[in-house]
Amino acid sequence: MASSRQQLVELLQQGVISPEHVADAEQLANVAPNKEQWQQFVNTVLLWIACISLSCAIVFFFAYNWSQMGRFLKFALVEFSLISTTLIYLKTPANNLVRVATLTLSCLLVGALMALFGQTYQTGADPWQLFFNWALIITPWALVARNSIIWLLWFVLLNITLVLYCDVHRNPFFIMFNTKVNTLWLTFAFNLASFSVWQFFSASQSWMQKSWLMRMLATLAGVSITGLAIEAVYKLDVINLLALVLWLISLVSMYYCYRIKKVDLFMLAGGCLSIIAVFIVWMEKQLGSFDNILNYIILAFFVLGLGIASAVWLKKVQREIKHEC
Amino acid sequence: MSASHHTLWQQLKAQHLVQGEAPILEATSPWFVKSMLAFVGWLGALFIMLFVFSAFPSLIDNPKICFILSVPLFLLSYFILTKPNNDFFEHVALAISFAAQGLVLFALYEWLSNSTFLILFAILQGVLVLLMPNLLHRIFSTLVASLCVSFYLLDLGASQVVTSMLAIPLVWLCLNEFRYQSKYSLISGLVYGLSLSILFLQLADVFVSSQALGIYKDVRPWSISPWDSRLLYVIAMFYSVWKLLQVVPLNQHDKWFRLVFAVTGIFTLLSLNAQGIGLGIVMLMLGFARSNRILITLGILALMLYCSAYYYQMQETLLVKSAILMAIAIFAFICRWLLNHFAPASRER
Incomplete structure (x- = not known):
C-alpha cells in the first residue's frame, strides 16, 4: 500500500484542507502503516539489527585480539570470509539484493586481503599497485555480476590508481611531452x-x-x-x-x-x-x-x-x- | 501536476474533504540544481561578506559594533526569505544570516563567561527557529541550539543527557506534525533539526572530550552523574515506545502491547552503554510510522555511523563492547524468532 505523504504535505502547505479534515486526509493518503506492514517492518529491523550487531561484535572481538594473533590466523580469517561470501553469492538466487551485497563484500575483502599481504610481507610495492591489482582481480566479477555498484567500486579504484601513480611518476609520457603530465589529464x-x-x-x-x-x-x-x-x-x-x-x-x-x-x-x-x-x-x-x-x-x-x-x-x-x- | 497528486486530490474530493479543482503547484528544482545554486549563492555571499569585513576591519574588532551590525543583516536575511520561492537567493539569505550569527557569537564570547554565552546563543537560535521562514535555516538553528546546550553540559561530564532529552520532543513533534497545519514548516524544521542533533551528538560523544575543546575559562562547581544520563535514556525509550504504540493499530489489552514494553525494557538495559543504537532505532520507527523516507534514512545513517564510531569509544574495552553487541544480536534474533513463531504473517515484499 503506497503512501502519498509528499502529495498530502504539499496540499497541507497550500492550506486547501481544513483542519478538521486533516486526520481523514492522512488516512486516505496512507501515511500511517497498517498492522501487517508494522509486523513486516519490525521483522526486518530485528533481522538487520541482529546481523549488524553480530558482525560488529565479531569485528570488535578480533580487533581486541589482533596483536596476539599469528600471521597465518589473520590470513585465514580474511580468506575464510572471502570464500564464505563468494559461496553465499553462488548459492543465492539471481536478482536478489543479498547476492549483490555479498559480491560487493567479496570485492572489498579482496582489497583487505591484498592490504594484509602488503602489510605482513612489506613487499615495497607502490600504493598505486595495490589499487591497480585490486581492480584487475575484481574485473571478472564485475563483468559477470553486471551490477552498477561493483562497477562503481572498479571505477573508483582505477581513479585512485591514476592519482597515486602520478604521485610517484610525475612524467609518464616523457617521450612525447617535455612538461609534467598533470594528474587531471589522466x-x-x-x-x-x-x-x-x-x-x-x-x-x-x-x-x-x-x-x-x-x-x-x-x-x-x-x-x-x-x-x-x-x-x-x-x-x-x-x-x-x-x-x-x-x-x-x-x-x-x-x-x-x-x-x-x-x-x-x-x-x-x-x-x-x-x-x-x-x-x-x-x-x-x-x-x-x-x-x-x-x-x-x-x-x-x-x-x-x-x-x-x-x-x-x-x-x-x-x-x-x-x-x- | 503529477499523476499521484491528481489521484490523491480525486480521493479527497470523493470523500468531500476538499472542493473544486486541484491547486496548481510550482515544480520544485531537483536536488542537483538546488546544490549548484546553493554553492553559487554561498560563493556570492562570501565575497559580499569579505567586502564588508575588509572595508571596516577596526569595527569588527569591537564586540558592540559586531552586535549592532548583525541586526540589519538579520533583517535583510528575513526580508529575502519572505519573498517567493527562489532557490538561488535562499542561499544568499542563509549565508547573510550565518554571517550575522557569527558576529553575535563573537560579541557574546568577548562579553560573557563561557556558560552564559552558550546559553544566550542557544536562545538566539531558538528565536531564529521561530522567526526565519525557511526550512534549512530552522534545521540549522535547531542543530546549533542543541550543540550549544550540549557543549554547556559537556564539561559537566554528561552530554549524553542532551541526546536523550532531544528524543522526547522529537517523538511528540513527529507524531503530531499535521496537527498544527499552519505550523508544518516550523515543525518539520524542528523534527529534522532534532534528528540531526541526535546523530551529531552521539558521534561527538564518542570523539570529543572537554579538554579537546579548550573553550572553557571557568571550572564547573558541580557535575552530572553518568547514571542521570542513563535514567533519562530509559525514560526517553519508554516514552518513545508508548507514543508509537498509540499510532500502531494494536489493542491496549492485547498481549503484544505488554510484551512490547517488556522487550523495550530488556533492550534498553542491554543498550545502556550504547545509547546511539536505541536512539537510532527510535528515529527509524518514527520515520516508518509517518512514511517519512528522510527520517528513515536519518535513522539508518545514525545507526551505521554510531556502530562505526562505537569502535573508538574509550569508556570500555573492545572485548566489553563486543559482548554488549553480541547480547543485543542474540536478543534481536530471539525476538524475531518469537514474533515469527507466535504471529506468523504473510511475507510480502
Missing part, C-alpha cells in the same frame, strides 16, 4: 573514455541504464577538465591552451547532447557550474590582488549575476520538460 581521459563507452553500451544493456553511475563518471570528467581550464587561466602555455580548447569543446558537446538531442538537467547544471567556476577565476586574475577591496564586490556581482542567469535558464528548461511530459 583522470579526464580515463573518465571521459569510461563515460563514452558506458553510454554506448547502455543503449543495448538495460542494467547499464542507471543514470547515477553515468552522472558520476560525467562529474569526474567534468571536474578534471574544469580543473585543467582553471590551470590554463593561470598559466597559458601550449598544453594548457589545448586544455582550454577541450573544455570549450566539452561544453558545446554537452549542450548539443543534453539540451538539443535529449534534455538532462543534471548535465546542464554541471556545465553551468563549470562555466561559473572558470569565469570567476578568470575575473579574479584580471582584477589582480585583493588589496583593492572593491574587487570583492565586483566578483560578488558577477557570481550573483551568473547564478541568477543559471537559475532562470535551468528553470525554463525544467518547465519545457514538464510541458512535454
Whole structure:
C-alpha cells in the first residue's frame, strides 16, 4: 500500500484542507502503516539489527585480539570470509539484493586481503599497485555480476590508481611531452573514455541504464577538465591552451547532447557550474590582488549575476520538460 | 501536476474533504540544481561578506559594533526569505544570516563567561527557529541550539543527557506534525533539526572530550552523574515506545502491547552503554510510522555511523563492547524468532 505523504504535505502547505479534515486526509493518503506492514517492518529491523550487531561484535572481538594473533590466523580469517561470501553469492538466487551485497563484500575483502599481504610481507610495492591489482582481480566479477555498484567500486579504484601513480611518476609520457603530465589529464581521459563507452553500451544493456553511475563518471570528467581550464587561466602555455580548447569543446558537446538531442538537467547544471567556476577565476586574475577591496564586490556581482542567469535558464528548461511530459 | 497528486486530490474530493479543482503547484528544482545554486549563492555571499569585513576591519574588532551590525543583516536575511520561492537567493539569505550569527557569537564570547554565552546563543537560535521562514535555516538553528546546550553540559561530564532529552520532543513533534497545519514548516524544521542533533551528538560523544575543546575559562562547581544520563535514556525509550504504540493499530489489552514494553525494557538495559543504537532505532520507527523516507534514512545513517564510531569509544574495552553487541544480536534474533513463531504473517515484499 503506497503512501502519498509528499502529495498530502504539499496540499497541507497550500492550506486547501481544513483542519478538521486533516486526520481523514492522512488516512486516505496512507501515511500511517497498517498492522501487517508494522509486523513486516519490525521483522526486518530485528533481522538487520541482529546481523549488524553480530558482525560488529565479531569485528570488535578480533580487533581486541589482533596483536596476539599469528600471521597465518589473520590470513585465514580474511580468506575464510572471502570464500564464505563468494559461496553465499553462488548459492543465492539471481536478482536478489543479498547476492549483490555479498559480491560487493567479496570485492572489498579482496582489497583487505591484498592490504594484509602488503602489510605482513612489506613487499615495497607502490600504493598505486595495490589499487591497480585490486581492480584487475575484481574485473571478472564485475563483468559477470553486471551490477552498477561493483562497477562503481572498479571505477573508483582505477581513479585512485591514476592519482597515486602520478604521485610517484610525475612524467609518464616523457617521450612525447617535455612538461609534467598533470594528474587531471589522466583522470579526464580515463573518465571521459569510461563515460563514452558506458553510454554506448547502455543503449543495448538495460542494467547499464542507471543514470547515477553515468552522472558520476560525467562529474569526474567534468571536474578534471574544469580543473585543467582553471590551470590554463593561470598559466597559458601550449598544453594548457589545448586544455582550454577541450573544455570549450566539452561544453558545446554537452549542450548539443543534453539540451538539443535529449534534455538532462543534471548535465546542464554541471556545465553551468563549470562555466561559473572558470569565469570567476578568470575575473579574479584580471582584477589582480585583493588589496583593492572593491574587487570583492565586483566578483560578488558577477557570481550573483551568473547564478541568477543559471537559475532562470535551468528553470525554463525544467518547465519545457514538464510541458512535454 | 503529477499523476499521484491528481489521484490523491480525486480521493479527497470523493470523500468531500476538499472542493473544486486541484491547486496548481510550482515544480520544485531537483536536488542537483538546488546544490549548484546553493554553492553559487554561498560563493556570492562570501565575497559580499569579505567586502564588508575588509572595508571596516577596526569595527569588527569591537564586540558592540559586531552586535549592532548583525541586526540589519538579520533583517535583510528575513526580508529575502519572505519573498517567493527562489532557490538561488535562499542561499544568499542563509549565508547573510550565518554571517550575522557569527558576529553575535563573537560579541557574546568577548562579553560573557563561557556558560552564559552558550546559553544566550542557544536562545538566539531558538528565536531564529521561530522567526526565519525557511526550512534549512530552522534545521540549522535547531542543530546549533542543541550543540550549544550540549557543549554547556559537556564539561559537566554528561552530554549524553542532551541526546536523550532531544528524543522526547522529537517523538511528540513527529507524531503530531499535521496537527498544527499552519505550523508544518516550523515543525518539520524542528523534527529534522532534532534528528540531526541526535546523530551529531552521539558521534561527538564518542570523539570529543572537554579538554579537546579548550573553550572553557571557568571550572564547573558541580557535575552530572553518568547514571542521570542513563535514567533519562530509559525514560526517553519508554516514552518513545508508548507514543508509537498509540499510532500502531494494536489493542491496549492485547498481549503484544505488554510484551512490547517488556522487550523495550530488556533492550534498553542491554543498550545502556550504547545509547546511539536505541536512539537510532527510535528515529527509524518514527520515520516508518509517518512514511517519512528522510527520517528513515536519518535513522539508518545514525545507526551505521554510531556502530562505526562505537569502535573508538574509550569508556570500555573492545572485548566489553563486543559482548554488549553480541547480547543485543542474540536478543534481536530471539525476538524475531518469537514474533515469527507466535504471529506468523504473510511475507510480502
